[in-house]
Amino acid sequence: MPLMPSSESRNGPIAFLDSGIGGIPYLVKLRKKLPRENYLYLADHANFPYGEKPVEKIREAVLQTTDRLLSFSRPKMIVLACNTASVSALQNLRDHVDIPVVGVVPAVKPAAHLSGERTIGVLATESTVNAPYLDSLIEQFARDFRVVRVAAGDIVAFVENRLLQSTREEQNRLVAPAIETFRRERADAVVLGCTHFTFLEENIRVLAGGAFLTVDSREGVANQSVRVLEKEGLLREEGEGSALFYTTGSRDDDYYHRIGDRFFLDFRGEAP
Ligand code: DGL
DSSP states (O other), rough: OOOOOOOOHHHSOEEEEEESOOOOOOOHHHHHOOOTSEEEOOOOOOGOOOOTTTTTHHHHHHHHHHHHHHHOOOOOOEEEEHHHHHHHEEEEEEHOOOSSSEEEOOOOHHHHOOSSSSEEEEOOOOOHHHHHHHHHHHHHHOTSEEEEEEOHHHHHHHHHHGGGGGGGHHHHHHHHHHHHHHHTTTOHHHEOOOOGGGGHHHHHHHHHHTTEEEEEEEHHHHHHHHHHHHHHOOOOSOOOOOEEEESSSSSSSSHHHHHHHHHHHHEEEEEO
């Protein structure tokens, strides 16, 4: 007879990993659906940014960060809340741990469904834009589509370091060149293929002015996470939930603290 998961494992946190703060909107989405869960967010600031690194280095960073996570916490599931990490290291991570792992990959499938022009855009990191995993998503779900790929490491760095102290105009100036490219190329559905970009989703949508729709994986990942927890008998159905926020490397400002406050995460500083 299969063993029932213990209440200890049901109380374990759902861990979210990213190179920085990008995965937070993904945690927020799942927390709305499952408010009683305990969450742990780990920003691998020591290895930020992933998107400019060779694949081998990204894999190494993901596995090292996971080992660090497992040295001080016993999560019941991991959400790899980073497209760059997921397209490079999702299978490596699944092979490395004995708990379920949910990945975040570019939402090519929904974008293809939404595109009347059969032209979609993918806005992502350099690494994701060139990833064979992205090629295979396109092959599978958007085979006869034109796909306009734009790499935007500058947007990642901006969100990670300056989002909170920036003005709306600065944010708009930053995303304008990518929007211009998608407009010119007549993409009518654009995938926000880096979790960091979801912080600027509204800016992009408003500036696009109806020229294209934006798509990301937040809803899909939250739904998939619920399905996995249900299937494994790991849902926590009573008690008050919590959300802790750690980083792998210290920063010399209080940026993460303020991000934590903004999104109701309890910032605990550098992970043990
Ligand atoms: N947030 C990550 C993603 O979804 C990338 C950020 C980085 O380059 O470190 O791709």
